[in-house]
Amino acid sequence: MTTARARGFVTGRRQKVRRQSRIDVELRALRRARAAVRAAVRGQGDAPQQLSAAIGAAVLVPQVTATGIDWDLRAPADERL
Structure with missing residues (x-):
């Protein structure tokens, strides 16, 4: 394996680990919210x-438009799905 390919493999693996870590954080937040609603x-x-x-x-932040009110959800990036 060439050095460039090896670096690409390692970089791809790091991105996959980061993505998995982000998914784990989102799942924990989702489960915490679901448990709170159940309670x-x-x-x-x-x-x-x-x-x-x-x-x-x-x-939720309201945006008044000509057609009515639109609502924008603002939340920390790591807690959004």
């Missing part, structure tokens, strides 16, 4: 704290 539906006492922790950094 709220079941009326568990700590549901508001769980929901706040799961979606605390996400906000």
